[in-house]
């Protein structure tokens with residue numbers, strides 16, 4: 001398997017993980033604004049999944065067989081986080097987005113993507129930055145404090 005395909009499959013798995021986390025976490029909220037935000041993030045992550053899969057398929061490959069395990073893990077961790085409260089949910093989500101931004105950044109530096117894949121990776125990276133900002137802002141509103149960890153915030 002080429003490095004490009006391996007990277008696309010890894011990102012596809014991580015997006016499936018994130019999507020399931022947000023899907024489950026919506027239950028932690030009662031207010032419409034938070035539910036809508038979480039739902040919008042979930043749909044945006046689903047777009048990332050679909051775009052990455054299209055790239056993988058267009059290169060004659062299939063998605064990773066481990067994807068289902070990532071989804072199950074996402075559901076489980078999403079559920080666990082909801083037990084720990086909204087503050088933990090936003091904190092954990094900011095961590096997830098930071099990790100995604102870091103991984104996308106490393107892939108962009110180290111993998112020689114074709115133009116279409118690169119466009120998608122850059123778009124996803126920028127979307128993750130918006131998500132990170134959104135979770136950090138939500139956390140700030142809950143705690144009344146500015147974010148402690150400002151890595152990857154733009």
Ligand SMILES: [Fe+2]
Nearest residue numbers: 015045048124
């Ligand atoms: Fe994503």
Ligand SMILES: [Fe+2]
Nearest residue numbers: 097127128131
């Ligand atoms: Fe994201």
